[in-house]
Amino acid sequence: MPGHPRVDAGDGLVRQHELLEQLNEDISSAYIALERDRSSQYLRRCVVRAIFSxxxxxxxxxxxxxxxxxxxxxxxxxxSAKEQETLGSLHLIGKRNDSFLPLDQNIKRTFSLAAKIWQLEGFRLNTDKDEFRDFQAAKSARNRLTHPKTVYDIEVTDEDMHSHTTAAIWVKTELERLMRARIAALKSEIN
Incomplete structure (x- = not known):
């Protein structure tokens, strides 16, 4: 059963920074375990699941x-209607009205929305290099893994591992770039 915030004990409702920290630790732990047995398909799948979470x-x-x-x-x-669909409901409580977006569309739209809402002049998600193509390859491999039809769909090859690792690094780098642009915009507002 999932946990719930204990607001009376000082818990926040969302705690996004803790979510990202813990999931980043999962990635590190998964890689450490994989180092001990690089041929383990189970451990490779653990890495993939950790990265995409x-x-x-x-x-x-x-x-x-x-x-x-x-x-x-x-x-x-x-x-726009498309931007509202990407962002989802603004309500804190109640049913969320989030629609499903394929992961690559979701990440592109979300970063674009961030640039618009936070008024980050000139910020654009970096999708024109090999790292984004590796992200797309990793996403395809992950989709096969999470919706297997044959035994081959759950096999994580060395090439897949390269794509997954590159995808994780690319997304972390783009998040850091976005946050640096956000901080710079906030600083200029203060000044």
């Missing part, structure tokens, strides 16, 4: 911050 959490964490910015009145512009 982290990537999905990054996207949702950014969306949480974007929704918070809007609710706090820091963005007064208009969002």
């Amino acid at each position: 982290f990537i999905e959490a990054i996207i949702e964490s950014i969306k949480w911050e974007l929704r918070s910015s809007i609710r706090a009145g820091h963005f007064t512009g208009q969002l």
Whole structure:
């Protein structure tokens, strides 16, 4: 059974930073375990699952911050229907009205929304290099793994491992770049 926040004990409702820290630790732990037995398909699959949990959490964490910015009145512009669909419901309580987006679309739209809502002039997700193509290859391999039809779909090859590792590094790098741009924009607002 999933845990619930203990607000009466000082827990926050979301704790996104802890979510990302723990999932990043999962990736490190999965790689450490894999180092002891590099041929283990089970451990390779553990790495893949850890990486994609982290990537999905990054996207949702950014969306949480974007929704918070809007609710706090820091963005007064208009969002298109597509942008609203990407962002999901602004409500804190109740049923979320989030629709499913393929992962590559979700990450592109979310980073684009971040640039718009946080007014990050010139920020654009880096999708024109090999790292993004590795991300797409990793996503395809992950999709086969999570929706297997044959035994070969759950095999994680050395090439897949390269793509997954590169995908994790790419997403972390892009998140850091986004956050640096956000901090720079906030500093210029203060000045």
